[in-house]
Amino acid sequence: MLRASLLAFGDLFAPRIATLLGATVLLSLATFFMVWWGIDWAVAVWLPDIGSWSGWLSWLGAMLTFVLAWFLFPMVASVFLALFLEPVAAAVEARHYPGLGRAPGLPLLSALAAMLRLLGLVVVCNLALLLVLFVFPVAYPAAWLVGNGWLLGREYFELVGLRRLSPVQARQLQAKRGGEVLAAGIVIVLLSTLPVFNLVVPVFATALMVHRHTAWRAKAQSIGG
Numbered sequence: 735m736l737r738a739s740l741l742a743f744g745d746l747f748a749p750r751i752a753t754l755l756g757a758t759v760l761l762s763l764a765t766f767f768m769v770w771w772g773i774d775w776a777v778a779v780w781l782p783d784i785g786s787w788s789g790w791l792s793w794l795g796a797m798l799t800f801v802l803a804w805f806l807f808p809m810v811a812s813v814f815l816a817l818f819l820e821p822v823a824a825a826v827e828a829r830h831y832p833g834l835g836r837a838p839g840l841p842l843l844s845a846l847a848a849m850l851r852l853l854g855l856v857v858v859c860n861l862a863l864l865l866v867l868f869v870f871p872v873a874y875p876a877a878w879l880v881g882n883g884w885l886l887g888r889e890y891f892e893l894v895g896l897r898r899l900s901p902v903q904a905r906q907l908q909a910k911r912g913g914e915v916l917a918a919g920i921v922i923v924l925l926s927t928l929p930v931f932n933l934v935v936p937v938f939a940t941a942l943m944v945h946r947h948t949a950w951r952a953k954a955q956s957i958g959g
Contacts, residue, residue: 735917738949741830742941746934750825754818755937819845822937823894826944834948837897845893852889859885879923880916886939887919894943898951911950918946 745751820839827834859881867874888908895904908915922939926932 735914735921735946738918738942738945739921741945742826742938745826745829745941746938748825748829751822751937751941754822754825755934758818758937759933819893819940820897822940823897823944826941827948830945831948840893840897844896848889848893852885855885855889856882879920882923883920884916885919886922887915887917890919890922890939890943891915891947894940894947898947907950907954910954914946914950918942 746755824837824839827837860878863874863878863881866877891908892904895907899907918939922935922942925938926935931938
């Protein structure tokens with residue numbers, strides 16, 4: 735895991751991947767800017783006669799947008815990453831594993847659907863975890879980490895794995911490597927809490943899973959051989 739994480743971190747600085755990373759970050763930032771602009775516009779249109787309060791509501795909207803961006807940026811960036819998933823994964827493979835050849839790839843619509851599903855599952859999971867916060871608050875940090883780690887690990891596993899494996903093969907590999915998939919997901923979640931670095935977490939997660947998948951498939955082939 736440590737080796738794969740270090741390789742994935744180094745991949746962020748590869749010119750081809752850095753370009754895709756910049757596009758993902760810019761699209762995500764633009765999304766939250768539009769949210770902020772939308773709140774400001776709604777205040778001006780729906781509450782035009784509240785005088786000085788409009789300024790305070792505008793600042794409140796900006797603060798709300800900042801809070802949403804802090805917690806949801808990696809998820810929103812993940813949705814946009816669906817547009818660049820194949821180029822990112824292909825660039826990582828070309829850099830480290832040129833002998834693999836070109837992957838069949840994952841169709842854009844399938845990748846986008848999976849990312850939107852991930853976003854929905856994360857929202858539902860974290861709403862459910864609020865019950866843990868109220869009922870047993872001491873357990874909330876661990877539950878939040880494991881719950882989100884399981885979701886992110888599974889989704890990135892599937893997105894990267896289905897580029898080269900059939901759904902049946904992907905499920906079989908996930909069954910064998912479930913603990914390692916969860917561990918990778920927990921790493922992704924922990925890094926998503928770091929300021930600035932959370933901007934690049936989706937690309938890092940894709941590169942990490944490419945390295946892990948390549949190692950797992952190599953071990954499976956060596957055992958089978």
